Amino acid sequence: MTIATPSFATLLTEAVQKTRSVTCVGLDPRKANLPEPMRQAIAQDRPEEWAAAYTQFCCGIIDVVAGKVPCVKPQAAFFEQLGPAGMISLGEVVRYARSKQLLVILDGKRNDIGSTATAYADAYLGADSPWQSDSLTVSPYLGQDSIEPFVDVCDQRSAGIFVLVKTSNPGGGLLQNRETDGQSVFQRVAELLTELNKPRLDSHGYGPLGAVVGATYPEELAQMRQAMPHSVILIPGFGAQGGAADDVKVGFHAGGLGAVVNSSRHIIFAYQRPEYAEKFAGNAWQRAVEAATDDMNQQLNFCE
Numbered sequence: 001m002t003i004a005t006p007s008f009a010t011l012l013t014e015a016v017q018k019t020r021s022v023t024c025v026g027l028d029p030r031k032a033n034l035p036e037p038m039r040q041a042i043a044q045d046r047p048e049e050w051a052a053a054y055t056q057f058c059c060g061i062i063d064v065v066a067g068k069v070p071c072v073k074p075q076a077a078f079f080e081q082l083g084p085a086g087m088i089s090l091g092e093v094v095r096y097a098r099s100k101q102l103l104v105i106l107d108g109k110r111n112d113i114g115s116t117a118t119a120y121a122d123a124y125l126g127a128d129s130p131w132q133s134d135s136l137t138v139s140p141y142l143g144q145d146s147i148e149p150f151v152d153v154c155d156q157r158s159a160g161i162f163v164l165v166k167t168s169n170p171g172g173g174l175l176q177n178r179e180t181d182g183q184s185v186f187q188r189v190a191e192l193l194t195e196l197n198k199p200r201l202d203s204h205g206y207g208p209l210g211a212v213v214g215a216t217y218p219e220e221l222a223q224m225r226q227a228m229p230h231s232v233i234l235i236p237g238f239g240a241q242g243g244a245a246d247d248v249k250v251g252f253h254a255g256g257l258g259a260v261v262n263s264s265r266h267i268i269f270a271y272q273r274p275e276y277a278e279k280f281a282g283n284a285w286q287r288a289v290e291a292a293t294d295d296m297n298q299q300l301n302f303c304e
């Protein structure tokens with residue numbers, strides 16, 4: 001098996017080491033939360049204008065966090081809400097982030113039967129991808145043959161995936177915690193990721209199959225760290241969903257490797273948080289982004 005080098009896992013580890021940060025900034029633009037100067041005078045039924053505002057807002061965040069964090073995670077849903085204009089904005093944001101040396105984790109939670117999964121893999125991660133994302137979130141619900149097409153593309157290009165293992169939402173357990181043959185569904189998914197990663201490890205011991213495990217389930221996060229020694233874990237749920245530094249530290253290997261922690265609303269809309277609102281009122285929203293990013297970096301000070 002030939003594997004493209006450096007792999008996505010290697011690039012992410014090196015970016016963590018370079019920035020000394022494990023923070024992933026989530027790019028989840030929402031009309032209602034955009035700073036007033038950007039929202040002003042855009043009518044609800046003007047998707048092109050909203051899309052331009054999303055591009056301006058997200059690129060403004062990227063300008064602030066580039067060099068401070070290893071990666072950003074655009075959430076496709078918010079761009080899709082605007083229709084075709086939103087997808088153009090998403091493409092611009094991905095391109096801009098990469099031009100600023102930020103790795104991009106596109107949060108689309110894609111998957112389908114194998115032949116369609118191949119199309120998704122090519123679309124988002126392939127060499128000729130119009131999106132040129134570095135990695136993509138993927139659902140495991142359709143099974144191993146639906147994950148393999150993504151792994152094939154990861155082998156060919158320095159791309160990675162983050163497979164949903166134990167999500168941060170309160171209702172995720174309904175299916176993910178269901179037990180069969182003495183193990184939960186999420187434990188079985190973790191086992192599969194470890195099997196698929198084993199022949200593809202980089203010099204740090206990580207493979208292209210990362211995992212999503214929520215900060216809101218610290219016990220399961222600790223368990224999953226053990227079960228998936230070769231997966232970089234993407235940990236959402238920090239900040240706005242209640243996850244804290246003590247909850248996520250169990251997701252890391254020594255030296256602050258093996259995981260990144262996502263925060264979206266608490267960073268990008270920091271200017272609206274009570275503790276920042278007064279200091280960063282008016283046009284100072286980017287300074288609030290900077291303060292919130294610095295604060296998160298300080299709280300997650302795991303890098304040796």
Ligand SMILES: O=c1ccn([C@@H]2O[C@H](COP(=O)(O)O)[C@@H](O)[C@H]2O)c(=O)[nH]1
Binds near residue numbers: 028169212239264266
């Ligand atoms: O289990 C999951 C998987 C993905 N997400 C996504 O992460 C961000 C979280 O946003 P916050 O504002 O920091 O709560 C968002 O894009 C989710 O779709 C998740 O929260 N949990």
